Amino acid sequence: MRATIKGLVGAALAAVMLSAVPARAQVDTTIGLVLVQEDDPLPLSRLEDPADDDAVAGAEVGIADNSTTGRFLGHTYDLTVLRPSPEDAVAAARAAVANGAGFLAVAAGADTLQAIAAAVPDALVLNLKAEDDTLRTSQCHDNIFHVIPSRAMKADALAQYLVWKKWDRWVLIHGSHPEDNAMAEAYRRAARKFGANIVEERVYEDTGGARRSDSGHVQVQRQMPVFTQNAKRHDVVIAADENEVFAAYLPYRTWDARPVAGDAGLRVRDWHPGSEGWGGTQMQTRFEKHAKRYMSGNDYLAWLAVRIIGEAVTRTDTADPDAIRGYLRSDAFEIPGFKGLPLSFRPWNQQLRQGILLADGPLVVTVSPQAEFLHKTSQLDTLGYDHPESECSLAD
């Protein structure tokens, strides 16, 4: 008996023809995953080295999820993975679209992302990597949808929790790279927005050198207390260190016994493999079965991008990028992302509204927005630049 059931997938397909879901036209959707090979810094801990199939495995699970739904509807999904150099990225994206990909999930810095979007005006580009607030406030593009939260959203998420916790005196330590300055600015804005006080700022200069060395901890142990010495009275140290230079060295090494948050300690995460909220366990398990490892933030973002397209195709019965764009921007679109409130796009800048996880090592500590921060339209719009603060007003 048990064996005969295995053949039921075919039966289910046949049954669709008679079902309440009306017989639909075959819809084939190809999604390109464009992982531009940029010179990303090596994490300070070897535990955080990205897997070879980082992001790809997430997209694959998304395609499998979409296909399971699609088999009831006559919809199919394909994934094309590209790993171009920054120089070749535009040509590779153009070729993928020419070969039928209507949707590109792109992991690239802001400049490359915008170049790709400009080169494929008839396709939709889903941003998986560029966190720049300028892409949400002044340089918005009709065909870019931001899946990854902006720096302002991440800073606001942390700020809400720290203010809720009444840890409102912050020492901000940021790196010397342009991204670190941008993140520091996001924290300054968040402090103003939510009534926290940055009592002191310090800059940790990147002087180069090897990321890891055999007994590097000996020097680190002596350097970090001295670096954090004599700070004004504070509750928490916030680290902005996107280039993995120093943040991971702060916890347990600060001069004063204070918690660390930001890029170390209580970290702001796109995803966390320990998260079980809102039914997330099932998705984690599906991913782990497929990839034989935990789901990273990049996997989650790629999964989500693929699911966003799948959800829109399921609801609209088309893979036409223009029709999908209209649906994604509409009030009708929402998708569960295992982060609490349903996710949707802000129509003025096409940023995905989403809860943001704050996690220590093994566990999610909280998910912002915190319930106490209210908003007249969506509580998720308490994170990042709200409509009146953005110059963008993308239209249908």
Added chain:
Amino acid sequence: MLIKLLSATATAALLAGPSLAYTAYVTNERGNTITLIDTDTMEVIKEVPSGQRPRGITISPSGHELYVCASDDDTVEVYDPKTMELLHTLPSGPDPELFVLHPSGNPLYIANEDDNIVTVVDVDEHTVLAEIPVGVEPEGMGVSPDGKYVVNTSETTNMAHFINTETYELDINTLVDSRPRFAQFTDDGSRLYVSAEIGGTVSVIDPASGDILKKITFEVPGIVPEALQPVGVRVTSDGKTVFVALGPSNRVAVIDGDTHEVIDYLLVGQRVWQLAFTPDEKYIISTNGNSNDVSFIDVAARKVVKSLQVGELPWGVVVSPE
């Protein structure tokens, strides 16, 4: 004085009619326990240990077997509802969350969220009869009163799958709103209600065609729309009143079964998920996970009459038929 008081009580009892004592069984997801409640006195009888992460709970039509999904143990536990002695376990497939019994009491249809299947288990032989592939993250399970169809909802595929219980084929697949959690037929089998937690709606479905007749939406002043997340659904046996648990909005909606308009919202405990009637339909009980309590709602008066502390994170509830 004492006599007067006694007679007043006696009169009140007469007016209220003879109330039968049923036992309600509540699974406490975090506490790994089951709380037994006397529905007459509305007091806790006892709290007994269960398997890990107990969620879905149901009872056989005879009232002799209590079934509990022990999700983290990957089994369904079967208890003697009188003694709460664990009789045996059933093979359930991984991570069982919700299930439904055939109206005859056998078999049991179990949603396995991790494997995208519905497992059919013979409760007498303790064997797996079938594994039926459905959409991604199967969750809600409803059965038609004639037992011909089991409806499974898949949370990521967003469909209600009509499983033919003779052929195990999916005869109908109805696309509903986001994250469908629960499927409930009316007693006459003429309508099916499917709640969508993220979509914030309850679809009223014609089971014959699978067509959606209406989508019930919810609105409570002062509550953000995203918090109105429908989960558990129950319908009175005459089909005239529908109760819907609205999750983190801490409310149970009361809906007219004919017009499908919301009549009232009743404030209960925090994060209300599942509901169960007493067999006389005098009360409906809600499980309020985040406040560790259940609420007794007087069905006729549409009033919450009692909140009762149970174990940690109450999830599911069922009331014995006798």
